Amino acid sequence: MAEQRAASTGTPGLSGDPAVPSATDRADHADRTLEGAEGAAARTFLDFLASIRPAVEARLEQRWQAEVSRVARYGREVEAMATEARSLTLRGGKRYRAGLVVAAHLGLAPDAPLDAAYDVAAALELIQTYLLIQDDWIDEDPTRRGGPSVHTALGHTLGDARLGAVSALLSSDLTWSLAIGTLAHAPATPERIVATLRALCDIHQDVVVGQHLDVLGRAEDVEQMHALKTGSYTVRGPLVLGATLAGASADVLAALDRFAAPVGIAFQLRDDLLGTFGSEAETGKPVGNDLRAGKRTAVIAWADGRLDAAASEALRKAFGRSDATANEVAAATAALVASGARTAVEDRLDALCAEAEALAASLPVSPRAREILAGAAAALRWRQR
Secondary structure, eight states, rough: OOOOOOOSSSSTTTTTTOOOOOHHHHHHHHHHHHTOOOOOHHHHHHHHHHHHHHHHHHHHHHHHHHHHHHHGGOOOHHEEEEEEHHHHHHHHOOHHHHHHHHHHHHHHHHOOOOOHHHHHHHHHHHHHHHHHHHHHHHTTOOTTTTTOHHHHHHHHHTTTTHHHHHHHHHHHHHHHHHHHHHHHTSSSOOHHHHHHHHHHHHHHHHHHHHHHHHHTTTOOOHHHHHHHIIIIEEEEEHHHHHHHHOOOOOHHHHHHHHHHHHHHHHHHHHHHHHHHHHHHHHHHSTTTHHHHHHHHOOHHHHTTOOOHHHHHHHHHTTTTTTTTHHHHHHHHHHHHHHHHHHHHHHHHHHHHHHHHHHTTTOOOHHHHHHHEEEEEEETTOOOOO
């Protein structure tokens, strides 16, 4: 998302963008986005993601293929709107959320078929696409997942940046409806589908509030903003959706909520570290993207008031300046490292992961699910070497 303010195998989009990657290419990219995860616990989760990813990808591809075919009769421009949203959906991504949906369902209904859980997981990945499209427009980001953002691609296709932005916002609406339809048609009882849809609406409302706080750039509690904007649909949301679909009790949902709290913040802190100090291979965006965008990450929040005059000047030359040079970004990054900001956020991330792993050990779910969820927390650790 606005990360603090600041399978088709070869069908090109109308804008002339590269073909949608194959499922294997997307899996490789997804593994790189969790680069740095170490240890047996993290590997347990990564292996689980690899095992469920094909089923989720197949559903995403099927839904988009049908939708692009459906709207194509309205003309190339309308088709492009759907094609670019499809391209973003299928162009990598960790499928972290999808993994949590399936893990929660598996933890409560270990012998039940997973078709419904896969459908809900795919629906949540479509929600992610919907949010990313809007987020990239809000942040004026030209790239996402190693390719053009949807508003950028549609601006090129339509020959007008404003029309591209409007088309992108409408494509996000289209993606939202596709997500709701995917969830609504999951093979589960009507009662459980309705309960899951209600949970999704609650999650969405939290995301909107958190996004607005981020856009305003005045959130006094950065971690609270993270909990609303990212944790709500990245960790707590997927767990609630998967568990609700499996018929979880209120006590089970409360336990999952306690586990999700530190993991959701950890997810965002890791993203903050990657956005400030990570490589382009890790993030799919140019180095220093968050600095140039002027995003108030946890790194910036920690450094606020702790930099000396020289470091403050170095940061000023890059922060919120889209035209900052590579040398200016490097100097600002070095100032943040020297201030202790990177180490402080890494330490906080480690503490949150450890807290979550301890909570996972006593979750009222199957032993296999406990291992997977502990691994989901462990996989978020990140330290730059």
